[in-house]
Amino acid sequence: MTKSGPDGRLPRVVAIGFNKCGTRSFAELFRKAGHRVIHHKVRDRWPVPRRIGKIMQENLAAGRKVFDSVEDYTFYCDLIYATKSSTFDGASAFREILRDYPDTIFILNLRDREQWITSRLRHGHGEFAKREMAARGLSSMDELTDQWRTEWDAHLADVRGFMADHPAQYIEFDLDSDKAEDLVARLPDYRLNAEDFHDIGRTRGRQMGWLKRKAKEFVAHNRPRFLR
Numbered sequence: 001m002t003k004s005g006p007d008g009r010l011p012r013v014v015a016i017g018f019n020k021c022g023t024r025s026f027a028e029l030f031r032k033a034g035h036r037v038i039h040h041k042v043r044d045r046w047p048v049p050r051r052i053g054k055i056m057q058e059n060l061a062a063g064r065k066v067f068d069s070v071e072d073y074t075f076y077c078d079l080i081y082a083t084k085s086s087t088f089d090g091a092s093a094f095r096e097i098l099r100d101y102p103d104t105i106f107i108l109n110l111r112d113r114e115q116w117i118t119s120r121l122r123h124g125h126g127e128f129a130k131r132e133m134a135a136r137g138l139s140s141m142d143e144l145t146d147q148w149r150t151e152w153d154a155h156l157a158d159v160r161g162f163m164a165d166h167p168a169q170y171i172e173f174d175l176d177s178d179k180a181e182d183l184v185a186r187l188p189d190y191r192l193n194a195e196d197f198h199d200i201g202r203t204r205g206r207q208m209g210w211l212k213r214k215a216k217e218f219v220a221h222n223r224p225r226f227l228r
Contacts, residue, residue, distance in 0.1 A: 010189055011169075012067075012101055015077035016091040016159060017109030018152070020119040022175045023078040025197055026109060029180070030075035032196040040078035042070055053081025056090040065100040066093055074190075077109075082128070087135040094159060104169065105187070108159050111175040113152050117145050175199075 015026050019040070027039035041049040052070065056079060059068045067076070079090030097104055110116075121129050121141070133144050163170040171186050172178075180197035 010074060011103040011105050012073070013075045013105045013107060013187070013190070014079075014094075014097055015075075015107045015109045016079075016094045017107070018089065018091060018116065018120075018155070019078045019080050020116055020123060021109045021111050022173075022199070023109065025199060026077050026107065027075065029183075029192055029197045030190070033190060033192045035074035035190065036072065037075045038070060038073050038077070040080070044070075051081045052076060053079045053088055053090045056093060057081055057088045060093060060096060066090075066097050067101070082131055082135060084131055084134045087132055092155065095162060098166070098169075106159070106163060106170050107183075108156070108163075108170070108172045109175065110156070110172070113149065115176075116152070117148055120148065121145070 013030070015021075015023060017023075023039060027037045031037045038052050040052060042052055042055065043049045050070075055068075055070055056066055059066055065071070067073075079093075081088045081090070094106060098106075123129070129141065129144060133139070133141070136144065136147065138144050138147070171183065173183055180194035183197070184192045184194045
Protein backbone atom coordinates (compact mmCIF):
# COMPACT_ATOMS: atom_id res chain seq x y z
CA MET A 1 0.00 0.00 0.00
CA THR A 2 3.03 2.25 0.15
CA LYS A 3 5.70 3.48 -2.19
CA SER A 4 8.57 5.88 -1.88
CA GLY A 5 8.18 9.49 -2.88
CA PRO A 6 10.26 11.27 -5.51
CA ASP A 7 13.11 11.67 -3.01
CA GLY A 8 13.15 7.95 -2.27
CA ARG A 9 11.76 8.37 1.25
CA LEU A 10 8.90 6.34 2.61
CA PRO A 11 5.77 8.25 3.65
CA ARG A 12 5.55 9.29 7.27
CA VAL A 13 3.49 7.09 9.56
CA VAL A 14 1.69 8.90 12.37
CA ALA A 15 -0.19 7.21 15.21
CA ILE A 16 -3.20 9.41 15.94
CA GLY A 17 -4.65 7.48 18.85
CA PHE A 18 -4.23 8.80 22.38
CA ASN A 19 -1.32 8.20 24.72
CA LYS A 20 -1.61 5.02 26.80
CA CYS A 21 -2.69 3.14 23.67
CA GLY A 22 0.49 1.21 22.97
CA THR A 23 2.52 4.14 21.68
CA ARG A 24 5.76 2.83 23.18
CA SER A 25 5.18 -0.54 21.53
CA PHE A 26 4.58 1.04 18.14
CA ALA A 27 7.66 3.21 18.51
CA GLU A 28 9.85 0.20 19.27
CA LEU A 29 8.40 -1.71 16.31
CA PHE A 30 9.50 1.02 13.91
CA ARG A 31 12.76 1.78 15.70
CA LYS A 32 13.93 -1.81 15.56
CA ALA A 33 13.26 -1.81 11.82
CA GLY A 34 15.79 1.01 11.50
CA HIS A 35 13.41 3.97 11.19
CA ARG A 36 13.82 7.35 12.87
CA VAL A 37 11.11 7.61 15.50
CA ILE A 38 9.60 10.32 17.69
CA HIS A 39 7.80 9.00 20.74
CA HIS A 40 6.60 12.01 22.73
CA LYS A 41 10.09 13.49 23.13
CA VAL A 42 12.48 14.77 20.47
CA ARG A 43 15.95 14.14 21.82
CA ASP A 44 17.78 16.53 19.51
CA ARG A 45 18.70 19.28 21.96
CA TRP A 46 20.75 18.76 25.09
CA PRO A 47 20.07 18.69 27.97
CA VAL A 48 16.28 19.04 27.81
CA PRO A 49 14.37 17.21 25.06
CA ARG A 50 11.58 18.90 23.15
CA ARG A 51 7.98 17.62 23.23
CA ILE A 52 6.54 16.80 19.82
CA GLY A 53 3.10 18.01 20.91
CA LYS A 54 4.49 21.41 21.83
CA ILE A 55 6.35 21.65 18.52
CA MET A 56 3.16 20.83 16.63
CA GLN A 57 1.10 23.30 18.65
CA GLU A 58 3.58 26.12 18.05
CA ASN A 59 3.90 25.33 14.36
CA LEU A 60 0.14 25.39 13.87
CA ALA A 61 -0.17 28.69 15.73
CA ALA A 62 2.58 30.24 13.61
CA GLY A 63 1.20 29.00 10.29
CA ARG A 64 4.12 26.66 9.67
CA LYS A 65 3.88 23.07 8.47
CA VAL A 66 2.91 20.77 11.31
CA PHE A 67 6.24 18.98 11.60
CA ASP A 68 8.48 21.92 10.78
CA SER A 69 11.93 21.36 12.38
CA VAL A 70 11.19 17.63 12.90
CA GLU A 71 10.40 16.47 9.38
CA ASP A 72 13.31 14.04 9.11
CA TYR A 73 11.54 11.19 10.89
CA THR A 74 9.47 8.24 9.69
CA PHE A 75 7.22 7.46 12.66
CA TYR A 76 5.51 9.81 15.15
CA CYS A 77 3.39 8.92 18.19
CA ASP A 78 2.30 10.09 21.66
CA LEU A 79 1.64 13.61 20.45
CA ILE A 80 0.20 15.04 23.66
CA TYR A 81 1.60 18.13 25.37
CA ALA A 82 0.14 18.76 28.81
CA THR A 83 1.18 21.31 31.43
CA LYS A 84 -0.53 22.55 34.58
CA SER A 85 -2.20 25.30 32.59
CA SER A 86 -3.02 23.75 29.21
CA THR A 87 -3.38 20.48 27.37
CA PHE A 88 -3.03 19.85 23.63
CA ASP A 89 -3.04 16.60 21.71
CA GLY A 90 -1.41 16.64 18.30
CA ALA A 91 -3.54 13.65 17.32
CA SER A 92 -6.35 16.15 16.76
CA ALA A 93 -4.32 17.76 13.96
CA PHE A 94 -4.70 14.83 11.56
CA ARG A 95 -6.38 17.04 8.94
CA GLU A 96 -3.53 19.53 9.02
CA ILE A 97 -0.95 16.73 8.89
CA LEU A 98 -2.53 15.32 5.75
CA ARG A 99 -2.78 18.82 4.27
CA ASP A 100 0.94 19.44 4.80
CA TYR A 101 2.12 15.89 4.03
CA PRO A 102 -0.46 14.34 1.66
CA ASP A 103 1.15 10.88 1.54
CA THR A 104 1.06 10.38 5.32
CA ILE A 105 -0.23 7.06 6.62
CA PHE A 106 -2.27 7.19 9.83
CA ILE A 107 -2.59 4.49 12.45
CA LEU A 108 -5.54 4.92 14.80
CA ASN A 109 -4.24 2.98 17.79
CA LEU A 110 -6.96 2.16 20.28
CA ARG A 111 -8.00 -0.17 23.07
CA ASP A 112 -10.96 -0.65 25.40
CA ARG A 113 -11.97 2.87 26.39
CA GLU A 114 -12.48 2.21 30.11
CA GLN A 115 -9.17 0.38 30.40
CA TRP A 116 -7.54 3.33 28.64
CA ILE A 117 -9.02 5.70 31.24
CA THR A 118 -7.74 3.51 34.08
CA SER A 119 -4.29 3.49 32.51
CA ARG A 120 -4.31 7.27 32.16
CA LEU A 121 -5.31 7.71 35.79
CA ARG A 122 -2.32 5.60 36.83
CA HIS A 123 0.11 7.25 34.40
CA GLY A 124 3.04 8.90 36.17
CA HIS A 125 1.70 7.52 39.46
CA GLY A 126 -1.29 9.87 39.17
CA GLU A 127 0.73 12.97 38.28
CA PHE A 128 -0.60 13.05 34.71
CA ALA A 129 -4.24 13.07 35.84
CA LYS A 130 -3.48 15.72 38.46
CA ARG A 131 -1.92 17.92 35.80
CA GLU A 132 -4.82 17.34 33.41
CA MET A 133 -7.32 18.37 36.09
CA ALA A 134 -5.42 21.59 36.76
CA ALA A 135 -5.12 22.41 33.06
CA ARG A 136 -8.85 21.94 32.55
CA GLY A 137 -9.91 23.73 35.73
CA LEU A 138 -11.63 20.63 37.10
CA SER A 139 -12.14 19.71 40.72
CA SER A 140 -12.84 15.98 40.57
CA MET A 141 -11.62 12.84 38.85
CA ASP A 142 -15.18 12.08 37.77
CA GLU A 143 -15.27 15.32 35.77
CA LEU A 144 -11.92 14.48 34.23
CA THR A 145 -12.87 10.96 33.20
CA ASP A 146 -16.16 12.20 31.74
CA GLN A 147 -14.22 14.65 29.58
CA TRP A 148 -11.81 11.95 28.49
CA ARG A 149 -14.71 9.70 27.47
CA THR A 150 -16.29 12.50 25.43
CA GLU A 151 -12.98 13.31 23.75
CA TRP A 152 -12.34 9.63 22.97
CA ASP A 153 -15.71 9.16 21.29
CA ALA A 154 -15.49 12.43 19.36
CA HIS A 155 -11.94 11.78 18.16
CA LEU A 156 -12.70 8.29 16.88
CA ALA A 157 -15.78 9.55 15.06
CA ASP A 158 -13.87 12.47 13.52
CA VAL A 159 -10.97 10.33 12.35
CA ARG A 160 -13.18 7.60 10.91
CA GLY A 161 -15.37 10.09 9.09
CA PHE A 162 -12.46 12.01 7.60
CA MET A 163 -10.35 9.00 6.66
CA ALA A 164 -13.27 7.28 4.91
CA ASP A 165 -12.11 9.22 1.85
CA HIS A 166 -8.50 8.01 2.28
CA PRO A 167 -8.78 4.27 2.98
CA ALA A 168 -5.38 3.38 1.52
CA GLN A 169 -3.69 5.69 4.06
CA TYR A 170 -5.59 4.57 7.13
CA ILE A 171 -5.09 1.67 9.51
CA GLU A 172 -7.03 0.95 12.68
CA PHE A 173 -5.23 -1.16 15.23
CA ASP A 174 -7.04 -2.37 18.34
CA LEU A 175 -4.53 -3.51 20.95
CA ASP A 176 -7.09 -5.86 22.46
CA SER A 177 -7.91 -7.80 19.30
CA ASP A 178 -5.62 -7.08 16.35
CA LYS A 179 -2.37 -8.88 15.56
CA ALA A 180 1.00 -7.31 14.84
CA GLU A 181 1.30 -9.57 11.79
CA ASP A 182 -1.68 -7.83 10.20
CA LEU A 183 -0.13 -4.40 10.77
CA VAL A 184 3.18 -5.55 9.30
CA ALA A 185 1.37 -6.90 6.25
CA ARG A 186 -0.28 -3.53 5.67
CA LEU A 187 3.11 -1.79 5.65
CA PRO A 188 5.41 -4.11 3.68
CA ASP A 189 7.81 -1.40 2.51
CA TYR A 190 8.77 -0.56 6.09
CA ARG A 191 10.23 -4.04 6.71
CA LEU A 192 8.71 -4.31 10.16
CA ASN A 193 9.04 -7.50 12.20
CA ALA A 194 5.95 -8.58 14.12
CA GLU A 195 8.17 -10.19 16.77
CA ASP A 196 9.40 -6.71 17.71
CA PHE A 197 5.91 -5.62 18.80
CA HIS A 198 5.60 -6.15 22.53
CA ASP A 199 3.07 -4.95 25.11
CA ILE A 200 5.66 -2.78 26.84
CA GLY A 201 3.57 -0.35 28.87
CA ARG A 202 1.31 -2.86 30.59
CA THR A 203 4.20 -4.97 31.93
CA ARG A 204 6.54 -2.31 33.30
CA GLY A 205 4.59 -1.77 36.53
CA ARG A 206 4.37 -5.49 37.29
CA GLN A 207 8.16 -5.81 36.96
CA MET A 208 8.85 -3.00 39.43
CA GLY A 209 9.52 -3.59 43.11
CA TRP A 210 7.72 -1.67 45.85
CA LEU A 211 10.68 0.56 46.77
CA LYS A 212 11.43 1.46 43.16
CA ARG A 213 7.75 2.18 42.53
CA LYS A 214 7.58 4.56 45.51
CA ALA A 215 10.77 6.32 44.41
CA LYS A 216 9.42 6.82 40.90
CA GLU A 217 6.15 8.11 42.31
CA PHE A 218 8.02 10.70 44.39
CA VAL A 219 10.05 11.84 41.39
CA ALA A 220 6.97 12.02 39.13
CA HIS A 221 5.19 14.38 41.51
CA ASN A 222 8.17 16.49 42.59
CA ARG A 223 10.62 16.85 39.71
CA PRO A 224 11.10 20.39 38.34
CA ARG A 225 8.76 21.40 35.52
CA PHE A 226 11.56 22.02 33.03
CA LEU A 227 12.45 18.32 33.14
CA ARG A 228 8.95 17.21 32.10
